[in-house]
Amino acid sequence: MPEKKITLSVSVNGVAHTATIEPRMLLSDFLRHELGLTGTHVGCEHGVCGACTVLLDGRSARSCLTLAVQAEGVEIETVEGQGSVDQLGRIQEAFRQHHALQCGFCTPGFIMAITDMLRHHPLESDEQIREALSGNICRCTGYEHIVNAVRELARERGPLT
Amino acid sequence: MQVKFENAPWDGEAGRSRDDKAFRDISEHSGAHGRTMPESAFPIDGGGMKPAPFEYLAATSAAEAAEALAAANGDGKIIAGGQSLMPMINFRLVKPTILIDINRIAGLDRIEKHGERLRIGATVRHRMIATDALVHRHIPILHDAMHHVAHLTVRNRGTFCGSVCHADPAAEMPMMTLLLDGTIAALSIRGERQIAASEFFVGSLMTSLEPDEFVTWIDIDTLPPETGWGFEEFSRRHGDFALACVATTMRIVDGVACDVRFGMMGVGETPLRLPDIETLVEGQAISETLLQDVSEALKGLLQPNTDIHASADYRRHLAGVLARRALRDAWKRATFRKDGPDA
Numbered sequence: 001m002p003e004k005k006i007t008l009s010v011s012v013n014g015v016a017h018t019a020t021i022e023p024r025m026l027l028s029d030f031l032r033h034e035l036g037l038t039g040t041h042v043g044c045e046h047g048v049c050g051a052c053t054v055l056l057d058g059r060s061a062r063s064c065l066t067l068a069v070q071a072e073g074v075e076i077e078t079v080e081g082q083g084s085v086d087q088l089g090r091i092q093e094a095f096r097q098h099h100a101l102q103c104g105f106c107t108p109g110f111i112m113a114i115t116d117m118l119r120h121h122p123l124e125s126d127e128q129i130r131e132a133l134s135g136n137i138c139r140c141t142g143y144e145h146i147v148n149a150v151r152e153l154a155r156e157r158g159p160l161t
Numbered sequence: 162m163q164v165k166f167e168n169a170p171w172d173g174e175a176g177r178s179r180d181d182k183a184f185r186d187i188s189e190h191s192g193a194h195g196r197t198m199p200e201s202a203f204p205i206d207g208g209g210m211k212p213a214p215f216e217y218l219a220a221t222s223a224a225e226a227a228e229a230l231a232a233a234n235g236d237g238k239i240i241a242g243g244q245s246l247m248p249m250i251n252f253r254l255v256k257p258t259i260l261i262d263i264n265r266i267a268g269l270d271r272i273e274k275h276g277e278r279l280r281i282g283a284t285v286r287h288r289m290i291a292t293d294a295l296v297h298r299h300i301p302i303l304h305d306a307m308h309h310v311a312h313l314t315v316r317n318r319g320t321f322c323g324s325v326c327h328a329d330p331a332a333e334m335p336m337m338t339l340l341l342d343g344t345i346a347a348l349s350i351r352g353e354r355q356i357a358a359s360e361f362f363v364g365s366l367m368t369s370l371e372p373d374e375f376v377t378w379i380d381i382d383t384l385p386p387e388t389g390w391g392f393e394e395f396s397r398r399h400g401d402f403a404l405a406c407v408a409t410t411m412r413i414v415d416g417v418a419c420d421v422r423f424g425m426m427g428v429g430e431t432p433l434r435l436p437d438i439e440t441l442v443e444g445q446a447i448s449e450t451l452l453q454d455v456s457e458a459l460k461g462l463l464q465p466n467t468d469i470h471a472s473a474d475y476r477r478h479l480a481g482v483l484a485r486r487a488l489r490d491a492w493k494r495a496t497f498r499k500d501g502p503d504a
């Protein structure tokens with residue numbers, strides 16, 4: 001069946017992009033293959049691992065369960081917007097300090113989910129922090145150090161207003 | 162994702178359930194995780210496409226969505242949150258010719274109280290239910306239940322109505338819709354039809370929706386403020402699909418339980434409402450003997466499956482344990498709340 005291509009305009013980390021794509025292209029593949037933003041990782045492609053987490057209009061979403069065409073007009077944030085090797089973002093810095101990563105495969109997804117959490121979730125106890133992190137899988141760290149990093153970031157942020 | 166597919170008895174079923182079995186097999190055993198994709202920072206011609214081709218329509222009105230669905234002749238699919246549909250599309254277990262996106266239809270993202278009912282629009286996300294003041298005040302059990310649904314990121318996108326339409330036998334919202342005597346509004350070019358929840362769930366991942374119909378809203382009961390509730394779910398990890406789950410509500414009048422509702426999921430092909438248990442508890446005070454009777458009765462009433470997560474016997478046992486806890490909680494809360502909703 002011939003597929004009608006669709007022209008898409010999105011903003012990624014504040015930069016506007018326009019592309020003509022097939023409707024079936026996943027947002028994760030659009031970011032990686034069309035825009036070259038390979039910071040967004042792809043693990044399971046069925047919503048389970050969280051490696052592909054990005055923010056859509058400020059809220060975390062699985063980019064493997066989102067079609068790129070659905071992002072028309074949406075502000076997308078990816079891990080590339082957090083900082084660079086020379087100038088780590090605050091969450092990246094906390095991860096470094098607390099040894100919250102080993103291989104780093106899961107890290108971009110965690111960082112984007114944590115960005116959402118810090119903006120919108122109380123994170124008042126370790127239980128709340130662990131529940132909020134439960135959608136992201138890490139095979140290396142055992143989570144303990146990730147929880148430590150988030151605890152510090154939540155403390156630094158203070159209560160949600 | 163896997164857990165729920167394994168909960169269902171696929172074998173011997175035709176049509177769509179064959180797909181689901183295939184999906185289960187893929188996600189469980191295969192290289193779906195280990196598949197190698199060309200990874201490149203440059204556009205890959207024709208590569209990198211996981212789903213089969215389809216057309217896409219971002220509908221801007223319910224009427225437009227209904228027309229597109231009718232025109233697709235049974236090969237179209239509605240996409241709401243995509244949190245259940247996209248995994249199946251990525252694995253090519255579902256191959257619609259057109260995806261009709263309802264997310265941009267104005268007015269479907271509202272939660273409204275109409276008399277004693279709460280109306281939930283088709284694009285109301287799990288997150289909105291979890292944080293909505295009307296839900297918290299009038300249906301606290303639904304507020305509680307939402308904490309068991311998936312994870313933060315999935316709740317940001319997944320919708321209440323989408324979960325009900327997906328009709329997973331181990332999902333919370335279908336059970337809550339049944340428990341709260343829900344009405345499902347189905348729209349097609351033929352007009353609107355209202356379906357009682359008791360008529361809606363016909364099998365695992367199967368509903369009584371016609372191929373040209375889609376859901377615009379679902380109405381559920383609010384509960385009188387003195388209602389007590391119990392919600393008990395057991396799953397291996399927080400946010401996973403349940404091995405078994407009980408939801409129950411009751412009021413206390415003259416020292417005994419009344420208006421008892423009792424629902425379960427994870428233990429059959431559809432979510433369940435158990436009128437036999439409701440009758441057993443109605444008019445009684447909760448006591449050890451009564452709870453014992455309930456566990457015994459459940460053993461006869463349930464026919465759960467055996468799968469890699471749990472045997473049928475274990476699930477039956479679990480059902481009894483969860484039922485006791487949930488009924489005790491409901492009784493305690495009802496005792497507490499008799500004197501006022503905020504007591």
Ligand SMILES: Cc1cc2nc3c(=O)[nH]c(=O)nc-3n(C[C@H](O)[C@H](O)[C@H](O)COP(=O)(O)OP(=O)(O)OC[C@H]3O[C@@H](n4cnc5c(N)ncnc54)[C@H](O)[C@@H]3O)c2cc1C
Pocket residue numbers: 046047048162238239240241242243244245246247263283309310311312315318319320321322323324326327331332333334374375376377400401402403
């Ligand atoms: C990792 C993970 C864990 C999860 N854990 C849980 C859990 O613990 N409990 C739970 O309940 N769910 C869980 N889910 C599923 C989640 O709740 C989904 O959001 C929900 O099942 C489907 O809602 P949706 O809006 O995403 O629907 P979609 O994925 O968009 O659609 C699902 C199906 O319903 C149809 N549909 C959707 N909306 C309509 C409509 N308005 N009218 C007609 N048909 C419609 C679609 O065509 C499709 O067939 C999980 C999902 C993931 C990825």
Ligand code: FES
Pocket residue numbers: 041042043044045046047048049050051052053062063064065
């Ligand atoms: S790749 Fe998207 S959740 Fe695993």
Ligand code: FES
Pocket residue numbers: 100101102103104105106107137138139140141
């Ligand atoms: S750091 Fe290796 S998977 Fe998390």
